[in-house]
Amino acid sequence: MLFWDPTFIFLIPAIILAIWAQSLVQQRFYRYSRINSSFGLNGAELARRLLDSAGLFEVKIESIPGRLSDHYDPRTRVVRLSSATYNSHSIAALGVVAHEIGHAIQHKEKYVPLEIRNVFAPVASFGSGFSWIIFLMGLLFWSPALMKFGILLFLLVVLFTLITLPVELNASKRARILLNRMGMPEKELTAVDQVLNAAAMTYVASVAMALLQLLRMIFISGLFGDRN
Template sequence: MFFWDPTMVLLIPAILLSLYAQFKISTSYKHYSQIRSQSGLTGAQAARAILNSNGLYDVRVEPIRGHLSDHYDPRTRVIKLSEDVYQGTSLSSVAVAAHETGHALQHASGYFPMQLRSSFVPVANFGSGAGTMLIMVGLFVPQFGLILQLGILAFTFAVLFQIITLPVEYNASHRALTLLQEGRMLGGEEVRGARAVLNAAALTYVAAALAAVLQLVRFILIARGRDDD
């Protein structure tokens, strides 16, 4: 079974980083969700203020169910905030809302990495799903060497998507912190708290990218080992 071959050790760094990232986002979000921002703005109000100050009056801000389910939908131009972020007045709520607003600003300005990531969505979805299945078929059935190569190629697009996501997320956080300071929605100490929340969230994307890269390397090594046999 290739699931238990020696190349599994390659995934250990990614697994450890993922566990650490989940710990950091959980503890940071929980800690700063208990600290109310001095402005008293809710996440929804902070997002709306940033959008208005940048002339994005047509971008809507709506609540959505779930915990940390916040995201920006470029197709409908809607910022969807989880209910605790939408209604909350904590540093965590304001930071997360501002981050998602950063994505709306990226979209409006034609930020290239975001455009590139959007173009990768279809092939990335195929690569992470069908690509993995093709790899498994190719590994278990030696006669299907071409299918294995196609699977690895498809999975590569999923890996590239994870890598492209990194500058998009970090830039959104940078925009968020700058706008919160310029709009005087958060003070000096509060900005440090917001940065801690956003840095912890960004670490989860780093962990996902590392896991994808190492998995791709693992697939390639297994394929080469099979060819050498």
């Protein structure tokens, strides 16, 4: 079983979905990163303007290496923009930037799903790192208790991915509203929707992967958990 696990077949649909979603994101981001917005602002300038308009004057903006590594850090209250968006005037970049500002506004407004996600984050991180280790130890030593504990830990990971999905969808919805209020033409808004909808599919894929991993663990525990 250590060399070939037939239960791996459980994950095939989620793996296919994840590959497709990641490919779609790259394709759409690349397509619209070659088309500049009519705003005349780069990513950092748009971020500052949107933050200030929301009264978030204290939130800083930083440039980080990479591509599509953009994120909002609620602990330090910093919007970190990748090199692909920080200085870019493209429609794709501005859409990603507005999405991250959406997260900053969620934080300011204490958006409930985001608050729940932030609480779950540390335990989900622990569960992600140790659930399979504990589960496999239970499998190795024929300990149903350890297997059940591993499953319980991984359930926290599943719950984290589930609560992350509405947080990301809401941030994308806020991004569209923010850009619309600034006067972005409908044609550009449609392009932003395509980029952000593709990004949302990666979170759908994460949910599918987590759920199928959980199902796989339960299946394995049912097969081996009753052995003495």
